[in-house]
Amino acid sequence: MDRGRYKIFLGMAAGVGKTYRMLQEGRAEQAAGRDVAVGYLEPHKREETSAQARGLEVVPRRAVRYRDVEVEEMDLPAVLGRQPDLALIDELAHSNPPGLEHEKRCEDIEDVLAAGIDVFSTVNVQHLESLNDRVAELTGVRVRETVPDSVLGTADEVVLIDLTPEALVARLRDGKIYPGENIDAALNNFFRIENLAALREVSLRQVAEDVESKRLTLHVAEPLGTREERLAAEVPRAVGERILALVRPQPSSQRLVRRAWRSAQRLGADLDLLWVKPPGRPIAGDEDRQVTALRQLASVLGATLLIEEHDDLVAAAARVVRERGTTYLMVGESLPRRGAARLREPLPQRLMHATPAGVDVRIVAHRGDKAEGEGS
């Protein structure tokens, strides 16, 4: 049996209209002649949402006792028994009470998909595991129900339900998201404009990355023939920026990292740091301390420190550039070359020749201490 198609409606926060849009599309599918059923709906007492659900068949929920309270949950066996063409299942990050088939609703959805039923579902960006910490830092609010990011990867389509922070706050003020008594508290806490703007950016980037990763997978799966075709295929890769900074375990590299990080922030890019270590040389003493410092700095910045053993800096860097999809390469300024080294092509030129077309190489000047040596 073929697995069902999976479509996820992703939002930056409650109230942007994920469930509404899911129901709207479900109705359109029904109007097109497909058998649609609501597996689970959480209308949150929102009149507009409830209105969209009218006319759609709802699979009754099942009552489950949890900590002496009766809660209503999706009835997975009933949904599987009903066998619609398309099931609408709200809030995929929900944690089920003990005793049900799975701990998470997203696992229930996997069973539904495996039964050949298409699924539409919803999730907010802060429920994604990798973004949970970041969103908590941005907003000061941590959500407990998280799902692995791979859930988005398993979806055939991810639709971002986008709304400007101002429009969302207006919806909140109009009482379209929470009842009146909760509005002021929400406005003063989670629903501040700066929080929503940050969440919106995270959501947009998440979907952009998802789109990019799917395209790259497609690209690997379907190699193209001619050089022109391959070059044309490279162009859209540059949409998602990624910076690679070539570092060495020295204090002067910290400036390079700071520069690279600020550029990454401006571009909305991911940052990788690469140290190409001479093969077989043990890391000890001062070098060990500097490697630890670099590792910590990378961790603070959310960057990735890569250590590659190779005797050819340019070859190692070029390989990492290809593997990581780097679009900018940043290197420290080289010392004036002496002796036979003068005959060799300068490092930035060698890097430009070795890396794919379209990868920019930037040189970050040393501020002072020239005694530390060249970056190659």
Next chain:
Amino acid sequence: MIEHFLVGVALFLGLGGGYQIARSRLRGKRSERPRAVHRILLPFTGTEISRRALDAALRLAHAEGATLMPAYLAEVPKQLPLECAIPAEAAKAMPMLEAIEQRATGQGVPVDSRIERGRTYRHALKRLLGQESFDRVVVSATATGAAGLSGDDLVWLLDKAPAEVLILRPGPTDASRLRALI
């Protein structure tokens, strides 16, 4: 004539070889010299730092040929893992470290900066003390009890730091602070 030429070539080669040998020995001696750990820690919080403390640290570092280690102390909220990325804090730290480095480089002082995370500023300082070695710590006391290291933190530092601690008493020029645009 040919003898003169040969003598000239021999003299040139001899002098050149002697110069190279002397140079390589000098280099060898330099590299054999143990590298002393001689560093001055300058911990700070927030987006400004006392100019008096920075100047004092730079004067000391310059006089002693030491490396200045400015360390931005970042508080990580309890709901986050201690080792998580803190881009918002890093955005505050970066321009400050850049400004300090610029000033230090102008005075010929090498810099090796850090950002340290902790549940509190004292906790961050404790982690830093555990990981790094240095000979001096320079901090400034504030008369106003403003945000940053408290009096208790300074007492703790005096007690725990395995280095000489220089606490600058509050002074009339404390209002002069190094700020970085964020």
